[in-house]
Amino acid sequence: MAAFTRFALGVHILALLASKRDGAMTSQTIAASANTNPAFIRRLLAKLNKAGLIKSQPGKGGGSQLAKGPKKISLLDIFEAVEAGRIVxxxxxxxxxxxxxxxxxxxxxxxxxxxxEVAFFSSLSDVSLKQVVKSLKTAAARS
Amino acid sequence: MAAFTRFALGVHILALLASKRDGAMTSQTIAASANTNPAFIRRLLAKLNKAGLIKSQPGKGGGSQLAKGPKKISLLDIFEAVEAGRIVxxxxxxxxxxxxxxxxxxxxxxxxxxxxEVAFFSSLSDVSLKQVVKSLKTAAARS
DNA sequence: CTGGTCTGTAACCGCCTTAGGTACAAATCG
DNA sequence: CGATTTGTACCTAAGGCGGTTACAGACCAG
Incomplete structure (x- = not known):
């Protein structure tokens, strides 16, 4: 199977935004990191925006950034923002x-x-974006 | 979304077999209960067979029946038998x-x-087919 | 105010998965 | 042998999804 591919990409996007706390990041830059195209990223960004996880600004010098601290964003928030509906x-x-x-x-x-489903969601809600970024940094330092 | 549709159908099949403990049930009969076609049911039956949950016998008077007691079959067994691979x-x-x-x-x-994923699977493994059949009977009695 | 940049969104394409359906060989019993 | 049922191989239609292009709207700099 391997479902929920948008979820993985959503986590990628937010981890990227979290690792660059100053200023905004354009969909072009994000797309380059995730090896995909800007329009697809923007579709995901729009959902994250509606969920209140990020803030986007159009126009020159615009882009997207986190709407709140990475400690206040859980994996469940990301999952629900980009994946619609039920699991089973x-x-x-x-x-x-x-x-x-x-x-x-x-x-x-x-x-x-x-x-x-509740067990699954509850486990996801226990993990914050901050933890992900932290693990990411230690993994990067090891390599 | 709504993934894992085969899982729901697999539970349907096993609940059906569990409610008729004597003798075998043909794919034709099962298909009539689930409003689908016998070939599709047989594809699912083949997977359940490989997983050791049921026994099938070809030929006249043949059909499928549970390979073990409904107490020894969990929802996780059914899920793993009919849904391949990972969730996320x-x-x-x-x-x-x-x-x-x-x-x-x-x-x-x-x-x-x-x-x-482990949390999800663990929750599924806590439910046996026997419990499902029991809840089904009380639901049927209520209506 | 004009040009440049970026988001948001619509439209379309191609791929893959899946359910639905037909068909047939093999197995089994009367 | 004949009837029945499984197991499986194909084919088809439909839907979801990633990829892409295109364009209107918003915003900033000069």
Whole structure:
């Protein structure tokens, strides 16, 4: 599979912005770092902007920067900003085909899987962008 | 989004098999319950078979049935049987473009997100097929 | 105010995955 | 042998996603 590719790219973007605290960074610069194109980055930046994680400014000398400190941004914030909706798809319900499994599975399935989703989200919310940047710096120092 | 649609269908199939403990069930019957076609069901059954969750027998009077008790089958078993690979995609690495974030993000990202994946999987492994069937029956009785 | 720069967004393309469907060989039982 | 069912190989259609181009709007410098 390998889903949630936007999530990885979103973390990349924010880590980049966090490592350059003074001034703004243009989508062109970010795209160069992530080896992709500026328009795609801007689509992601727009979502991060709507989520209140960054501030963008158009015009000459413009660009994007963090809207708040990296300690106040969790991986969950990033995930929810760039990935829409649920993780686990609900089963379709067919109440009319005479099968009680088909008719009743959906809410039962939802109950159990939402527990797993909460566990996933909760773990993501425990990690701040600051921790990511810190780990990044020590990894860079090692190499 | 709504990923992992096969997971929901896999749970449906196993819940169906678990609710009919005597004898085998054909892919035709299962397909009728899930409102899909027998070939698609058989593809899923093959994976569940390989994972050791069910036993299938070809030929007249054949079909599929559980290979072990519903107490010994967890939602994680089903998930791993029908959904391949990881949940969260790793970021691509570009060590050559001179950006230390791009060069070092992958392992750091992997560390933090694998914690979340483990939390997700662990929650799934806490639920057995027997619990699902039980909840299903009480839901059916209520309606 | 004019030119240059950057964001935000729309539109389009190509790739890949996935569900749906057909078909057929192999296996099994009566 | 004949009927039935699995397992699997293909093909097709639809949707999601990354990549790209294009352009309107905002903003700064001179």
């Amino acid at each position: 798809a609900a089963p379709k319900t067919f109440p009319e085909n005479g099968c009680y499994v088909a008719a009743n599975l959906a809410p039962v399935f939802r109950d159990f899987t939402s527990d797993a | 995609a790793a970021p691509k690495t570009f060590p050559e473009n001179g950006c230390y974030v791009a060069a070092n993000l992958a392992p750091v990202f992997r560390d933090f997100t694998s914690d979340a």
